[in-house]
Amino acid sequence: MSAAAADPVWRVGLIGYGAIGQSVARLLLAQPGHALGIVTRSVPAGGFGPGAEALGDLEALLDWRPDAVIEAASADAFAAFAPACLAAGIDIVAASVGALQDAALHERIKCLCDRTGSRLVVPSGAVGGIDHIAAAALRPETRVTYISRKPPAAWVAELATLGLSEAAQKGPVTLFEGDAREAAARYPKNLNAGLTIALAAGFDRTSVQVLADPAATGNTHEIRIEGPLGDSAMRFCNAPDPANPKTSAITAYSLVAATLRHFGTLQ
Numbered sequence: 001m002s003a004a005a006a007d008p009v010w011r012v013g014l015i016g017y018g019a020i021g022q023s024v025a026r027l028l029l030a031q032p033g034h035a036l037g038i039v040t041r042s043v044p045a046g047g048f049g050p051g052a053e054a055l056g057d058l059e060a061l062l063d064w065r066p067d068a069v070i071e072a073a074s075a076d077a078f079a080a081f082a083p084a085c086l087a088a089g090i091d092i093v094a095a096s097v098g099a100l101q102d103a104a105l106h107e108r109i110k111c112l113c114d115r116t117g118s119r120l121v122v123p124s125g126a127v128g129g130i131d132h133i134a135a136a137a138l139r140p141e142t143r144v145t146y147i148s149r150k151p152p153a154a155w156v157a158e159l160a161t162l163g164l165s166e167a168a169q170k171g172p173v174t175l176f177e178g179d180a181r182e183a184a185a186r187y188p189k190n191l192n193a194g195l196t197i198a199l200a201a202g203f204d205r206t207s208v209q210v211l212a213d214p215a216a217t218g219n220t221h222e223i224r225i226e227g228p229l230g231d232s233a234m235r236f237c238n239a240p241d242p243a244n245p246k247t248s249a250i251t252a253y254s255l256v257a258a259t260l261r262h263f264g265t266l267q
């Protein structure tokens with residue numbers, strides 16, 4: 001009897017080792033058959049543990065020949081790494097999709113995917129129901145509203161700049177109302193969800209509201225979908241990541257789930 005073929009090992013590159021990156025590493029290494037190559041600005045004193053190795057830079061990442069790369073760093077890191085990975089035929093699962101508010105970068109990514117057959121995977125991140133939004137948006141009449149609601153403490157500097165600090169202690173204050181690209185351009189660290197929704201629904205059909213609300217208990221995301229196929233509403237009140245309270249803990253899980261699905265037989 002011949003020996004059974006060894007199970008494949010998926011080689012996953014990871015950019016960023018902050019709140020999301022560390023959770024992604026822990027979750028992915030707990031799955032059998034995954035090896036991690038991590039690009040980070042500082043390697044922890046004890047290293048990363050079994051199954052993971054440090055990669056110095058973009059060149060080292062490409063030389064490591066990953067099957068896919070997870071970006072969990074920043075919009076700037078997305079802009080620096082994603083085009084090179086896609087050009088090399090490596091799919092990328094990205095957290096910092098707010099970077100696509102830059103229409104030129106978005107267009108470049110699309111061209112690279114067309115040319116090489118590689119794919120940018122946009123996970124649901126801090127929200128969900130993206131499949132429902134994309135289905136409803138096949139009808140051009142569909143309109144989607146995304147409302148980001150956070151306590152005033154999450155927007156101290158922005159409220160002060162607008163002279164709204166006092167008003168925001170008394171009731172909800174609108175910091176922004178408009179399209180998803182402008183929202184992500186103004187608040188690149190906070191509006192990835194709006195971009196994720198707009199990518200599914202279409203930028204021309206998506207409007208974004210950013211509210212500072214003293215009654216908000218956490219980072220809440222509301223999505224309203226209205227159109228000929230029905231009206232729906234979704235609300236996500238996420239637990240913060242203990243390492244970065246501005247980040248929803250579910251985001252790392254979403255990146256890992258999207259990566260596992262990407263490698264899996266069921267899409």
Ligand SMILES: NC(=O)c1ccc[n+]([C@@H]2O[C@H](COP(=O)([O-])OP(=O)(O)OC[C@H]3O[C@@H](n4cnc5c(N)ncnc54)[C@H](O)[C@@H]3O)[C@@H](O)[C@H]2O)c1
Nearest residue numbers: 016018019020072073074077095096125126189192244247
């Ligand atoms: N898609 C979503 O729904 C969603 C939700 C939350 C956060 N995010 C985004 O995910 C990203 C990571 O969030 P986080 O909470 O882990 O942030 P974090 O600040 O805790 O960690 C980011 C890490 O990436 C590193 N980094 C930044 N640029 C880098 C580069 N060029 N090369 C290597 N390392 C680099 C930083 O040093 C830091 O350690 C952010 O861009 C954030 O806006 C997306």
